[in-house]
Structures are given as structure tokens and as C-alpha cells.
Amino acid sequence: MKKKTKPGAIQQLLSYAGNNKKQLYLSTFLATLGELFGMAPFITVSLLVAELFNKTATIQNVCILFAVALGGQILKLWLTYQSSFMSHKATYKILKNIRSKIADKMLRVPMGIMLDTPTGNFKNLMADTVSKLEDSMAHFMPEITSNVVAPLCCILLVFILDWRMGLAALITIPLGLLGYIGMMNDYVNKSTTYMKSQNAMNSTLVEYVNGIEVIKAFNQGSASYSKFTGAINFFHDSTLAWWKQSWLWSAVIQAVMPTTLLGTLPIGAWLYMTGTLPLSDFITCIILPIGFIAPLMRVGKYSEQFNMVKACLDQIRDFIEKPELKRPEKNVALDETAYRFENVSFAYNETEVLKNVSFEIKPGTVSAIVGPSGSGKSTIAKLMAGFWDATKGKVIFGGKNIKEIPFAQLMGEVSYVAQDNFLFDESIRENIRLGKPDATDDEVVAAAKAACCHEFIVKLENGYDTNAGDAGGKLSGGERQRITIARAILKNARVIILDEATAYADPENEYLIQNAISKLVKGKTLIVVAHRLATIQKADQILVVENGKIVGCGRQEELLSECPLYQRLWSDYVSSADQVEGGTF
Numbered sequence: 001m002k003k004k005t006k007p008g009a010i011q012q013l014l015s016y017a018g019n020n021k022k023q024l025y026l027s028t029f030l031a032t033l034g035e036l037f038g039m040a041p042f043i044t045v046s047l048l049v050a051e052l053f054n055k056t057a058t059i060q061n062v063c064i065l066f067a068v069a070l071g072g073q074i075l076k077l078w079l080t081y082q083s084s085f086m087s088h089k090a091t092y093k094i095l096k097n098i099r100s101k102i103a104d105k106m107l108r109v110p111m112g113i114m115l116d117t118p119t120g121n122f123k124n125l126m127a128d129t130v131s132k133l134e135d136s137m138a139h140f141m142p143e144i145t146s147n148v149v150a151p152l153c154c155i156l157l158v159f160i161l162d163w164r165m166g167l168a169a170l171i172t173i174p175l176g177l178l179g180y181i182g183m184m185n186d187y188v189n190k191s192t193t194y195m196k197s198q199n200a201m202n203s204t205l206v207e208y209v210n211g212i213e214v215i216k217a218f219n220q221g222s223a224s225y226s227k228f229t230g231a232i233n234f235f236h237d238s239t240l241a242w243w244k245q246s247w248l249w250s251a252v253i254q255a256v257m258p259t260t261l262l263g264t265l266p267i268g269a270w271l272y273m274t275g276t277l278p279l280s281d282f283i284t285c286i287i288l289p290i291g292f293i294a295p296l297m298r299v300g301k302y303s304e305q306f307n308m309v310k311a312c313l314d315q316i317r318d319f320i321e322k323p324e325l326k327r328p329e330k331n332v333a334l335d336e337t338a339y340r341f342e343n344v345s346f347a348y349n350e351t352e353v354l355k356n357v358s359f360e361i362k363p364g365t366v367s368a369i370v371g372p373s374g375s376g377k378s379t380i381a382k383l384m385a386g387f388w389d390a391t392k393g394k395v396i397f398g399g400k401n402i403k404e405i406p407f408a409q410l411m412g413e414v415s416y417v418a419q420d421n422f423l424f425d426e427s428i429r430e431n432i433r434l435g436k437p438d439a440t441d442d443e444v445v446a447a448a449k450a451a452c453c454h455e456f457i458v459k460l461e462n463g464y465d466t467n468a469g470d471a472g473g474k475l476s477g478g479e480r481q482r483i484t485i486a487r488a489i490l491k492n493a494r495v496i497i498l499d500e501a502t503a504y505a506d507p508e509n510e511y512l513i514q515n516a517i518s519k520l521v522k523g524k525t526l527i528v529v530a531h532r533l534a535t536i537q538k539a540d541q542i543l544v545v546e547n548g549k550i551v552g553c554g555r556q557e558e559l560l561s562e563c564p565l566y567q568r569l570w571s572d573y574v575s576s577a578d579q580v581e582g583g584t585f
């Protein structure tokens, strides 16, 4: 199969530019014009010196040449300012587009990609990788062109005056190029390793901060937390290895490239002395090349950045091109039925974790999914929520294959409450309002009351306006869980999936959570992934999962007489010491 080639950096940059392309082109044009005007002082100085040597200079000429030099410089300043202003404006819009594309993509990739990727990698991609583009993008496009065009014009002028002086002016360029070749040697690998090491350090840092409690509890200092120190060392070593290699070559370039006089002075003097080069041309051919070296050096610097830009863009592109869960745009007609799994198999990677699973969940009923740890209960719940697509078979919701239902429509019908009760870093009020963005404050309070969390919220320093991030440490797991249930109550979806919502709650909290849940589920279809069998004794249907297969299905009495696994789970449960008196669904 033909290998897909990655598009170049400029092509990729322009693909994100949208309406801002024109601005980028115009800024490039203005920068080029500015650079050309910037050559005026070099040309005028060389003309002036030639006139002085020829003794043809007059006050009037000197004034005119000075005015031209000054005018050129002022125009360069103004054009560079305009170009820079325009390119920065376009750049910030493009960076915004890229970040929105990444954020949007996160919602559309299978959940597995999000869960299997360390959080730090996304932070890195969204913040650092995109920011790295900022400087390069704002300067790169306009300045690389202008810094090539202007010196080319200068060189052309020298060649027109005397081709031998043209060649003499370029004598240091091959040496400088050798320096660039040395610097670029293995550049792509080195910059990729550098970026990898930066990613690794960022994601480990995020992990380190998130897991600080565990690290402290197990008495692991930052030095003994080997993954963290390993990542820091990797970053240190890869950065140093890269710079060590570039330093020498960079010094060669800096030392050799600007010394055009090495060629122009001896050769020009010899040509002048042999009478084949007039004095005025000799002087012009010495001064003009001095002006084109600085832009050429900048081009060299940009070509170095170019690889970095390409590596960043490739990284962004790799994520943006990840396969998506394909869903239609337009809402479809759904009937009142709930879920039907038809021979569903599912694999996260290679290994199948659900095998040929079939069952039906009737609307308005309570269904429980039970089974040993790792049997596939949460996976079933996540397939229902549409977070992944079945590898084989069909998940039917409301009479339609879930793949044919837009994700937003499905989420309007279904509330999924996970065990890790995530709260955003904003007020508790807004955290609850997420369930229904247009809810009034009264509706938010009513939902909080139903979810048994109003009492503790009003006791917080700023009540409902307390920032959930600030309050995070002060809220118990059960309290956080009840806030997420309030969110689900407000959403008022017809189907509720509780993925082990009470798994880690203490007895008092579990009682309150059960209370909240019973209000949440009135008249709805409830599917609960349960560890505590006491809570699901009265369920209309219990699905017993073992090794990714349904090995029993029915009410508790039926399963107790027919399903050996359920009998075992029940007897384990009954004999377990932590049996609690909670409510039931």
C-alpha cells in the first residue's frame, strides 16, 4: 500500500488559516516591501562613498542620498509594523481555530483514545504545542519571504555591477551552508525526541500533582518517584544532546557568514588595481553584501524553526486525523423503547471484553448489571452511553442503531452518572446547571434539594457560588456524587445509567445518595452497574456478566434459584462484613 505522505508545514498552516489567508499573504507582501526599502541605506551609503572617492559629491547630493536612506528606513519601519500587526492578528485567530479543532475533536474521538492518553499529553498539545507555533507563525511566513527576496535583489545588483564581485560576495555562503548542514544533521529525530521528552515530562508532572496524596502516603519524594525523575532526566538529556550538537555549528555560521569582506575586499582590490573595476563599483560591491547577510542569517534561523513548526503541526495533525465515532448531524425519530443489545462484541484493543452479548431493557424499568470485577459491566454501560462503538453487533436505542443517532440527541435522552464524580473548576451552581444550561437559579436549587445536597451547599462560605475547585478538598466523595446527581436530575433525561454511583460511599452518604437517586429515577428507565447487591434486590431485571458474557438474566428470586454465579455473588455479599442498610432502587 502506498504510504500517505504528510503535507508540508506551510500547507498545514494555511489549512488552519481559513479566512485569514489573505491577511497572511498581505503581511508577507508588506514585509518583503519593507525589507526592500530597508536596503536603501546600504545603496545610498555605497553611492555616497563612491561619490566622495570620485570627488563628485555635492552638498545637495549628500542631502538627497541621506533623505532617501532615511525615507527607506522609515518606510521599512512602517511596513514591518503593519506586516507584523497583521500577521499577529491572523496568527491568534489561527491558533484559536487550532485549539477549537482539538477541543472539538476530543468530543468526537472514541472515549478510549481520551482515557488511554495521559492527561498531560492533551495539556501539552492544547497549550504548549500550539503556543510554540505562535512565534514562528507570526514571523515565519512574512519574514522568511522578505528575508529571501531582499538579499536576492541585492545580490542581483552586485552581479549586474560586476559578476566577479558577485561571486566574491558569495564566497562565505558555502562555508555557512556547511554549518547549516551540520546543524540540521538528524534534526528531525532530535527535535522529535525533544518534543517527546517534553510531553513525557508534562504528563508525568500532571500525574505527579494528581497523585500527590498517594505519593505522600507511600512516602515517595519527588526524587524517589522514579517515573518523575526519569522524565525530568530524559528532558534534560535530550535538550542538552540537541544543543550540544548545534552549538558548534551555530558558532561556525555566526563567525563565517557575515564576513563577506573576506571575499569582496581582496578580490575587489585586485580587480581595481588591475584596472578592470571602477572605484565606485568596487565600493558599492563591498558595502551592499554587508546588507544582505543579516536577512540571510535570519532565514537560516527560520529554517531551523521550520522543522520545529512542522513537528508541532504533525503532532496536532496526528490527533486531528484520529478516527472518529461517526454520527449523523441531524436528529432522528426515536420511539419509546429503551435499549436492545444484539450480539454485541467489543474489544478495547485486541482482546474482546464483551462477547456476543444480547439483552433488552424495557422502558420504565430498573435493570442492574452485576458480575465480578473486570467482567465487563462498565463497558456495557459505556457502550449504552455511546462512548464507544460495538466492534460487532448492534446497540439499539429508541428503535435505532446507536451509530445512527447524533451524540447530542442521545445525550439529551440519556443521563450517564459515572463513579468518578467530576466537578469543573467553576461555581457549584454552574456545575449543577451543566445538566440544563438554560435552567433558572430556582430550578438549580430545586434539583439540589432533590439530590439532598442543598443543606451542605448553603453551609459553604459562598453557598451556591462557591467554586467547586476551591471547595473540592472540603467536599466528601458522597457530597460530590450528590452534586453530579443534582446535575442529572436537572437534565431530566428519560434513561439514567448509574455506573457504580454508590460504590465508594460510606453508609450515611449511601443512604442520602440512594434517596437522591430514587427522586432522579421516578418514572424513568434506570440501568445501574452495581457492586452492592442489596441495592438492586427489587430490580425488574438483573443481568449477570462473567468474562464479557451474560450468564444470567432475570429477577433476584429467579437468579437465586437458576444462576450459580449470582448465587455465589449473593452469598459472598451476604457474608461480607460491610453489608449496609441502605435504600433500594
Ligand SMILES: Nc1ncnc2c1ncn2[C@@H]1O[C@H](COP(=O)(O)OP(=O)(O)OP(=O)(O)O)[C@@H](O)[C@H]1O
Binding pocket: 112, 115, 116, 348, 349, 353, 371, 372, 373, 374, 375, 376, 377, 378, 379, 380
Ligand atoms: N480503556 C480501557 N482500555 C483497555 N482495556 C480496558 C479499558 N477499560 C476496561 N478495560 C478492560 O476491560 C475489561 C472489562 O472492564 P470493565 O471496566 O467493563 O469491567 P467491570 O466489570 O466494570 O469492572 P469493575 O467492577 O472492576 O469496575 C477489564 O479486563 C478491563 O481491564
